[in-house]
Amino acid sequence: MRDLAVRVAILGTGSMANSFADGLAHANNIELVAVASRTRSTAELFAAKHGIQKCFSSYAELANDPDIELVYIATPHSRHKDDSILCLQAGKHVLCEKPFAINAAEASAIVDAARQQKRFLMEAMWSRFLPSFVKLRQLLADDAIGSVQLLLAGGAFQPERGDGSYLWKPELGGGVLLDAGVYPVSVASMVLGTPAEIKACGRVGEYGIDEQDAVLLQHDTGATAMLYVSLNASASPDITVLGSRGRIYVHAPMFAPTRLDLQIYGEEVQRFELPFIANGYQYQTMAAAAAIRDGRTESEIMPLDETLTIMRTLDRVRAQVGMCYPMEK
Ligand SMILES: NC(=O)c1ccc[n+]([C@@H]2O[C@H](COP(=O)([O-])OP(=O)(O)OC[C@H]3O[C@@H](n4cnc5c(N)ncnc54)[C@H](OP(=O)(O)O)[C@@H]3O)[C@@H](O)[C@H]2O)c1
16 A cells, blocks of 8 residues: 555646656656646646646535545646635645745634645645755754854746736735745744744735835744745845854755755855755655655644744734735625
8 A cells, every 4th residue: 555656636727737757757656647627728727738647627626536645736826725625625735835825814724624624635735745854954954053043045036027927916825925925934934933023024015015015023932033035136045044152054946956065164055965856846745746655634844833833923024024815804
């Protein structure tokens, strides 16, 4: 049973659905068996491109196919709650793209559904499963830099304004915090845990979405995180962790790093090259598949309670920035 391939399906056929399918070509013990689109022809094209046998023209039909074990949700954030719950209530395990939902209330509803159904559920925070993040966690667990004092993380990019993607549409959950800010917030959570105090400022622009956010997180240990994201400037997203004895620099891009520097203060920098295979999206899915075969319902690397605290942090940031989604009004 443990070696039996987990049968995976994809909900949605956009950019991430394609990257996810490409990544699975490099995965062990996983079989990509189905895809669903809101449009039959789109589903058929996607299935032909990725060699998938079954395609559906409704998400509900896919959710109810008894042949599928795990569904990867690759729809815009505004749909994550309903799409995840649809699949969980049909008895499927779920891997849901980041951000896990629009807000903590929606995230809680998804987690409740998974716990009631006793199904596996995980936020697809793929970075945490890459070799560089495994190394980062190992260095911190080994106390390589002493106690962490400060974490600096962020990045900025300039996509075409109003290009039609979900990023610029409040009704789909657009805005830079949920799209990109979730990465530094998640890293801060992984390294420092739940913040005791959250301070944020930012700007909501002409499209009704937050275009820039700066966040300060204070922790009971005395450690602080300084995070930022922007759609109005350009800076490679990276991470610096400053400890009492040394520092770790995680080279850009922070969501898929392959290089990490460790420096004990006053000593030479030690560089670690940590490449990943293909596009790297398969690592999280292999971890989910292994958990499912072990009979576990959540991941130790990306636990559900942590996903909920991350969503609460994002809520508190948005409240201070003044970013409220139409479905929250
Ligand atoms: N992990 C990462 O590296 C990463 C990177 C980018 C994005 N993401 C996340 O992945 C999710 C999807 O992002 P994406 O870039 O793949 O988006 P996308 O290219 O716009 O694709 C989204 C897909 O969702 C389906 N959909 C259902 N309702 C929709 C609606 N009202 N409007 C538009 N599409 C709708 C569509 O598929 P059908 O038409 O076939 O139904 C569409 O192709 C987002 O939550 C995003 O945050 C993750």
